Every structure is written in C-alpha cells, then in structure tokens.
Amino acid sequence: MPTELRSRMKVVEARSFSIEGLGIVERPVPQAGRGEILLKMKAATLNYRDLAVLTENYFPNLPLPYVPLSDGCGEVIQVGEGVERFRPGDRVLPLYTQGWHDGRPTPEQRAKRTLGAPLPGVLQEYMLVPAEDAVAAPAHLTDVEAATLPVAALTAWSVLLEGRVKPGDVIVVQGTGGVALFGVQFAKMMGATVIVLSSSDDKLQRVKALGADAGINYHSHPDWHRPVREMTQGRGADLIIETAGATLSESLSALAFGGFIGLVGFVAGYEATVPIRQLVGPLNRIQGMTTGSRTGFEAMNRAISSHRLHPVVDRIFDISDISEAFDFMKSGKHFGKIGIQF
Amino acid sequence: MPTELRSRMKVVEARSFSIEGLGIVERPVPQAGRGEILLKMKAATLNYRDLAVLTENYFPNLPLPYVPLSDGCGEVIQVGEGVERFRPGDRVLPLYTQGWHDGRPTPEQRAKRTLGAPLPGVLQEYMLVPAEDAVAAPAHLTDVEAATLPVAALTAWSVLLEGRVKPGDVIVVQGTGGVALFGVQFAKMMGATVIVLSSSDDKLQRVKALGADAGINYHSHPDWHRPVREMTQGRGADLIIETAGATLSESLSALAFGGFIGLVGFVAGYEATVPIRQLVGPLNRIQGMTTGSRTGFEAMNRAISSHRLHPVVDRIFDISDISEAFDFMKSGKHFGKIGIQF
Amino acid sequence: MPTELRSRMKVVEARSFSIEGLGIVERPVPQAGRGEILLKMKAATLNYRDLAVLTENYFPNLPLPYVPLSDGCGEVIQVGEGVERFRPGDRVLPLYTQGWHDGRPTPEQRAKRTLGAPLPGVLQEYMLVPAEDAVAAPAHLTDVEAATLPVAALTAWSVLLEGRVKPGDVIVVQGTGGVALFGVQFAKMMGATVIVLSSSDDKLQRVKALGADAGINYHSHPDWHRPVREMTQGRGADLIIETAGATLSESLSALAFGGFIGLVGFVAGYEATVPIRQLVGPLNRIQGMTTGSRTGFEAMNRAISSHRLHPVVDRIFDISDISEAFDFMKSGKHFGKIGIQF
C-alpha cells in the first residue's frame, strides 16, 4: 500500500561545513515526472565520505546549504509516466553514482552525479530519482540494513571482483568500518581467507565472530606486513582493501607477488609514499576504485539474497539525532555501519 | 623416508585399442637426470578421455603399446641434479600438460606434451618427470584423492575462473562425473548456486548431499533449459560446464544473457548444432577449455587445502584390476572419480 | 545555424513486411522534452539487419507499420530542458541501442531499445532522442559517411577490441559489406594483417586497394581455411569477424590456437554445425557480439578522427528511392555501405 503523499516534507540541510551546521528545514514534496520515481525515505546510513564532505572540505566549492548522505532506502510511492522498472510499494535503493549503469562511470558522472554532494543527498523525507537510477532492495533486509548497500557494500564487492578474488586467496581488510566488514563478509562468501587490521583488540574479536580468519592490531604491529607474511608462509596477501590510503607503502610490503591493492579510502591521510621497486619488482597493481555500476549492484544483491547475508549495523539514530550520528562516526568507535531511521 | 629403489618395475601398457588390450609388463626403473624427479607412484584416477583414447581412436596415430592414464600421485624417491623444487618424501602430482606453467599452453604442449597420450601415462610403478612439471599434493588428501586433481579438478576450476563466477551466480553442471562434481564443490566454494543435470534421480540425490542446490533429470526433462529458466526467474544460468558437447544448443537455451559455456567434453557426441541467433542475440560465449597451468593448479590446491575439500571418489580398483576400472567407467554408473591403487 | 522547425514532417513507414510495403507518410514534428534533443535528419545508411527485419520476419511480432533503419546522422535543432551534452547545430549520431552507455547492454536494452525495430528507425525528417543516447559525429565526415558508424563501424570496432587484436595478428574478414570493410580499416589501424573473403575477384581487388593484405575467393576456395593456413605458416587466423554465421565450422578450421571468432551475422544462414573438438582442442572462443556502448562509440570516433578515416560508401540513394536502396542491398552487389540522403 503506497504511503499517502503530503505536500510538505522535512529535509536535513547543512548550512555550514560542520556538524553544528546541520539542521532540519521544510520543503515542498516534489512530483514524479516522466521516468522518475518518488520515494518515501525509510532509512539512511553514514559513510566516512559524508563526514569528510561535512567537515574536511572534501568536496571543494560545494554550495551551501546542501543535503547530506549518499546511502538510503526508500519506498516507491509514485511512479512517473513511462516507468516500468518499479511499482508503488517497491523498496528501492538509489544509485550513489546516478547514471552509472554498467562498465565504468563517465568522468562527468563521477564528478557531478553522486548523491550527498554535489547532488542532494538522501536525508529527505521524500526523494525523486530516475527509475533507471535505483535498484530493488533485497527482501530479507531491514530498511537500515538495505541502506548500507549503495556505497559501502558495493565498494567492497567491486574491489574483490576487480581483483578477481578466488577461493584460497588471502585478503587483508583495513579497519572495521562499513567497507571493511562487507569486505570480510564477501571475501568469505568467495572462499577467501581474510585478515583484518584494527587498532582495537575488541573489534578484532568481533570481526572474527563475523568470519574473519585472523586479526592484527596495527597499533601493536605498525609493521603489520610481518604478521601477514608469517600467516601466509611468506607469500603475502593477494589483495588488500586499502581504506587508509596513507599506508600504501606498508600495504605494498604485505602484498603477494602480482598482488592487487584496491584503493578506496583516505582515512589515514591524503598522501602516500610509494617505493617504486616494491611495485615494479613483484609486478603489483594499485587500482583506484569507487562503488560500482547498477549491473554490479544487482549482481551483488543476488549474492546477498541467495546467501541471506545481513550487513553489520552498529547504532541506529533517529533522523533528528543526525548530529550525534556524525559525532559517533567521528569518534571512530563504530563497528560496521551507522544507521539513520526516518 | 624415501622408499627403496628397485631395478625393475611394473608398467601397464595397452597393446591394442581396447580394454582387452591392457596388460602389465616389466621395464627397467629409470634414474632421475638433471632437473628431474623420480616418483614411486601411489595412486591414479580415470578420466573419460582415458576411455576415449583406449577405445574410440580419440588420439589418432598413437603408437602402440602406450601407457595409459593422465592422473596420478607419486612420492618423490630421487631428485636429479639442480632440483630445488622438491625433496625425497614429497608427495607430488605430475602436470597433465607438461611444460604448461602459466597463462596458456603452447599448441605444441597441448598436442604433444600430455600424459597418457601421447606421452606415457602414470600407470607405472616408477615415473620420471621434470621437477618443474609437478606440484605438491595437498597434505590432507589420501593418495587416491590427490590423484583426482590434475585433470578433473583443474578443468572445473579453470572453467569457473575463466567464466569469472561470483557469489549469487547460477551454474549448471552436466552430469556427475569427475569434472562435474568438482564443478559443484568449487562453485559452492565460490558462493554460487548450482544446478546439476543427470539421468539418474539417485545421483541427483547424492549430488545435493554434496552441496548442489538443485538437480534436473535430463531424461525426464530433455528440454532442461525450461526448469533452469524457472529456477532462475527467467534469467537462465550464468555459466554452464559443458561436458556433453553435443548439447550446446540446449545449453544456449538455458544460458543467461551474456552467459558463458565452458566446453570441456564430448561425452554425448563430437558435433553440435548451434543456432547463430542464440549466440548473437544474448551476446553469449562458448569457450573451448582444458585443465590448467601449474600456477592455476597451485592456486587450486591452496583453495582445496584451506577449505579441506575432499574429492568424491567412487570405487577404488587395484592396479591389477585396471580393466574392471575401465569397464566401470564405460558403464557410466560411477559418481565422481574412479581410483586406482598401486 | 539551426534549421527552421516546421510542424509536419515526412516519415518512411513499412506497411507490410516487404520492400513493396515501404511508403512515405506525414506526421507531426515532435518537440524536445526534458533531456531530449530534436534532430533534423541528414542521412542514413542500410544494414543487412534492416533487410532481414523488412523481409525475413527477423523481428518476430513487430507491429506494423514501423519506421525502418538503425543508422542515421542528424543535426540538433532543438534541445530540451537540462540538456548540456549538445547544442543546436551539433551533428550527432543516435545510439543504435538506446541506453547502452558503457560495459554491456541489459537484456531489455538489447531486446527493446534498438532503433529500426522495435523502436522507430531513423527514416524520419525529424527525430527525437534523449541527449544521453547520441554521440557527436566526427567533424571530417560527410553526413552519409557519419551515418555509417552506429552499427557497422561500431560492430567491427567492438569485435577487434573484444578479441584484443594486436600488431602482427592475422584477421579474417568475411565479405565486403559494411562491418567487413570497417573490419579491414580498423584492423589495419591496429597493425594487424588482414585477409578478406569474397565471392567476387573484383571486390577482392578493391578491398586490397583499401589496405587488405590478401583476399580469398570463397567460391573458388570453399575450403578457404587452407589458403588461410598457408598464408600464416600454418598458424591460422587469430581472429575472424564472422558475418556469415553458418560457416562457423570452416572458421574454426581456419583459426589459430587460442583464436577468437566474433560472431556478428547470419548472412549465410541461422544455423551452424560445430565440431566440438575443434573448439576444445585449440581452446578457441566463439563470442556473440553486437555494436557497442556509447563509451566505445566515442573511443572509436576519436580513432576515426585522429586517423581521418573515411568509411567506404557505395551508392547513395535519395530517401524517396528507399525501395531501390533495399533492392540494391538485396542484390549483394554493394561494396561497403549503402547511403540514404534526406
């Protein structure tokens, strides 16, 4: 049953580049035009990028105010003319990179068509998207669980596929944030062995309960490439999901001959020093990556559904507590995703 | 402890192209030359190709007598000068395609360097191979289990990797022979959904116990593409391991858009009729395939070891009952591999 | 200078599935809506598919009347709201598969979103397309030359790239139609050696003048795999652009070890017999293919522009002589593309 449509809606806007700048305003509810669907948003989740956009000038020249957050889940309550892809009542997830349907995105899509900056984000009670720019949410997931998928899950999925992970491969996952934990879950699904890095022994315990084969505390082991080599009889890791960015050099030391670094984040800094010979000698590859295409999203969702995988959600905040949610992200204490409920 | 080396050994030879032509002769035991290892053979397994070579003139102009069988497991009892790859006591598996170490084989390797025709097969008490042309056997496997790997397991492994199987994909496996059952086991390890075809309901039960998600009796359903489509909400299978050969047309009907057929066998005949538009319309791919390289073999063994996978071995025959083993293969009653013990 | 917009336009429609069924009607000129561009069509070209749709029931259940032809070139005379991709005066080429922007098409795009069946074709004085579903025409080409690109050129381009043609490779091109001649031109651009098959010695002479290295008359040499093997010191061809379809078996005989058949057409029939072992033995690949994505189209156009390549256009017909154009296609006498001028 489609939810009834009101004429005014609440929207979260950032009026300055700071957590304090967040506030709730009222806007008119839009109408679905040709090819569009109107969503009643149910849930959202935070990514580290959201914090960087809000507080680190990550997206230069972004005009204020803007609507934050990339990841959301909504229910279709109105379909525009010509829409065959969805029906009212469907639960859908807008693509983070609007228009990226298969293969690679265009530079224009990558720069100008991402939700939560520069396009308005998902923290709107109602949200319009082209029907072609959303996918169906896996049925067995809660709204918040489904809202974890567009950025965090799809990024981990894409890295593992681009690196052609196969059973028996050894994967190193940095941290225990959203991308990292999906990395653990998907890599196990693919038959790989997974080593997780964290600064918290407690989190390492929890990630093992999730299926990780081993954990390394990178505070106790800043030279974590050594335990990685030990655990792999000297081979090193076949693939590393690099969320830290600045630790590329250590990652190269931990990498197997012909290994793959999927570079997705910059949590530890925007710059890395790279020893040339550690790339050339072992014929290693560093690949800049982001989420994935609609086709990739749909394939991932088939995997999630057939395995009845559940994303790891830490705390769930009410939309009115959005600032607390950002503070929690900033604290780095979370394990997995931070959810927002509308 | 290396086994003691005798001067004469028993070898199985085929003196005519028929099961009746098989017999045991005595030959001098060879010595390991530079770069070579001498193996005391422990076990072997049969492939359908062995039967075709012996009884169907599969390898034209093969001189008689010849030593049959491609797949064996032996213990290193002597290493030649300069060998660092193995030591006496190691349990190893000779490569089916000698010299194929990575990437693709050369035409010459594919035509002239395969064990069991035209190169002498593994049914020898002692066998010489270049150290570079063998891999270590996974430690947790019995000799017969390990002897199933070089052809059957590696073929299934290579098809699934070439077709880039990912979690959530649907795989169709034809039959319940060696390649097929490894296809089931590896595809599950990769997170895929597996449908198996067999003419025996009993075998379909057994393959489900092994992990297959569904089975179709192709005698009751000669148009088995229909149940495949039903089970996949119309999508079809992402990948088919085609061991039958002659059923390519039916396979194309069962294939998803952009699907992949790994053509490895010819159990149902040497010729197929292909409807052009069913290839062009859905942009499908048919790929002729064979076992794999040494690198692929080693990667597969890492997967087998880390998952502690056990191959499915049906009956095990004593080497003196080699004819019965071939008869059993011919009967088609086997489920998985047929073993030979020395 | 944008052409002035009139209220009525001429459109070619097929009222029955026959060349005789073609006729010209008047329709209202549409207006560009949000995201759309309105084109004043300048030129079109014929593909073999157009003839098959019109006369061979190639597209089952296509409702009559329909507007034929997939390939056209038009000038933008109006842009809808929000269009940044083009401006009035730009000369553009609509994508044959609307919506296919990168990677692979969706099954829905492949089945329901192709111009000239089931979507209305380009034989309209004015035509509406989404701005996202067209690319800029290379500046150095005439309108008719540019109109040869969306299907014929892009198909040849995609096959050569999917088959990873490299300098020194040997390519076999079947025939001297549109796809074939682009195959010759692009393969030479890529540094390959090109052998062309034709039933006409005269056409073989002309294709050599275009850059082909050798020609084989398949009427005199129905076993054309023999001269291909002779010309390649026994290696065979690395890649074959299969426009005939029914000759797959002969193509497999002509193919090098590990070779690639890009299956794009069915000029010689809708069915082929395939010897399984000629696929499995040499590890060959048959790949069903069609045109290409927008990204591929743009890359191809950069190549065409930087090489100042000119497509081969045979006769150019006035739009009022569309039936004669189809008759000429049917005669098989053409060499390269058949053009239509508005």
Next chain:
Amino acid sequence: MPTELRSRMKVVEARSFSIEGLGIVERPVPQAGRGEILLKMKAATLNYRDLAVLTENYFPNLPLPYVPLSDGCGEVIQVGEGVERFRPGDRVLPLYTQGWHDGRPTPEQRAKRTLGAPLPGVLQEYMLVPAEDAVAAPAHLTDVEAATLPVAALTAWSVLLEGRVKPGDVIVVQGTGGVALFGVQFAKMMGATVIVLSSSDDKLQRVKALGADAGINYHSHPDWHRPVREMTQGRGADLIIETAGATLSESLSALAFGGFIGLVGFVAGYEATVPIRQLVGPLNRIQGMTTGSRTGFEAMNRAISSHRLHPVVDRIFDISDISEAFDFMKSGKHFGKIGIQF
C-alpha cells in the same frame, strides 16, 4: 654455416661494482647438454638496469665477479639432445627472464632467473641457454638491432598491451631511451597518438621524425601535465609509460579518467609521493611491470617482422670498449639503444 667451436672463450666480468671493475677473462667454452643450445654471441645492448646493477647496488648481495648485460643475440652453433626448437645456424635471443613462457612469471623466476644478475649475462663469446628459453630473432634485423628486443622492446610492448591501447588513445612516453622509443614505435603501430617527454629539444625533434605526434621538454615544463591536458582537450593521457618512477604524482595529474600507468623504471629515483585522491577520484591504475613472457616475445616479433620495424640504435661499441659503452649510458646522451658488437 655453424661457426667452428673453440675450447676457450672471452668473457666480460665485473670484479667490483663500478665501471672500472669491468674486465675480460678467459673461460672454457661449455657444451650443450640435454635440452640446451650453445650460442656464439654476436651482439648485445645496454639497459639502464645494467648500469644500476654495476654502479648502484641495484641487485643486493650479488656475488662478484659477475657477467653483465641482459640483452644479447647469438647464433646457435650446437644443440643438445632432444632439442627440436632450434637448429645450428638459427639466430636467437635468450629470454631475459629464463623460464617465463606465458602468463606471469613466478616470484622465483623474477628474482633468480634473470640474465645479467643474478644469472650470468650475455657478455660471453659463447653462451648456453635452454632451448625453451630463447626465441628466434626477426630475420630482417641486424644482430645489434635484434639484441635490443628482450628487455627494452618487450617491456614497451607489454605495457601497451596490458593497458589495452587502442587507436585514438593518447600515450605519454617518458624519455628517449630504449623502452621509450619502442613505446613510440609500437604505440604508433597500434594507431595511438604519442607524446614524448625529454629534457632535450634536439631529442624531441628526432623522436618526432620517428613518428611521435608531439614532444614536451620537461625542463621547460616541469608541470608537463598541463601541455598534455591542452593537447588532449582536457582529457589527459590514456596511458603513460613511466620510466622515471619518481614522477608518479605528475603522471597522475596528466592521466585521463580511468587511465593506466605502466611503471617500469626508476631513472629519476626510487620513491614517489602519491596523492591518494588522484588515484581514487579518476579510478586510475598503477601497474608495476617488467619485460614479458616468451609468448609475448614471439607475438611482438611477429609484429616487428610484419611491419619491418627497425629499432633505434645510437652508438655501437666493440666489446673491448664496454666501459665506454657504460660511460655513454651514464651520460644520458644516448637516443635509443646502445649496442655492443662481439
């Protein structure tokens, strides 16, 4: 006519890690064992690596004395038992990475099986190699020209193929050494547009005569990414052959969205600073690379032969002037390869 075999031969050895340490000694001529060929060396060429090994401690713990140089061309004068690949009189090129026949090398091959350190190099009057570890030299080349291929040509070839260069792509080549000039020649053969960087306007003139489309003096333009962007309408280069190493950051600035850096050298230093977001944002790739496999070498030679390409050889030194050859390499004044004649 096979050259007559003498019992003693001259060998160049480095007795210290310095150009002054080079000297000529006498050694017994070896005999071809099983599977081996004995070559009478005709020519050699220098690579920057040779200088680094000799003077920069590039290969740690290399025992002295050692025989330098990786690249040579010799005539087969003796074949060992079982050799079918070559005959006396054949002119062949030993593989730089012995044992690497297809796909990727093993870590062991990459570390321990390269000629000129740690394996003895080609500066020997007579040299033994396994027949499997050499390829036939293209017939139209002089001995010195042929001796340029194993490292420099094959590296450039491999980078362009790994990066899937296609017509219309823009390639940036750093410098005018051996790899660089082959990069220019092969990229043109593949239909690409080529921009060359050099600190010498004179060399830029010469490289344009060789086919390069544009040159940038990186002394006048240390921010050479700007002219690259200008020349490409803002797109940037699709592929960069990075011989400098330390300039990765500038290369990333010059790269197109989704671009490829083939990292092969370290002429400008062993360390680079990499801005993470310039990898992640445009989804760029950095790939460590080295020469190539035997299969790749043979494919490259087919290209060289079919195009009758001639490598660029600068000065040719007599083997007795080997120190002058190294001095010339060190001066950086060479354009293309530096040859040695026996």
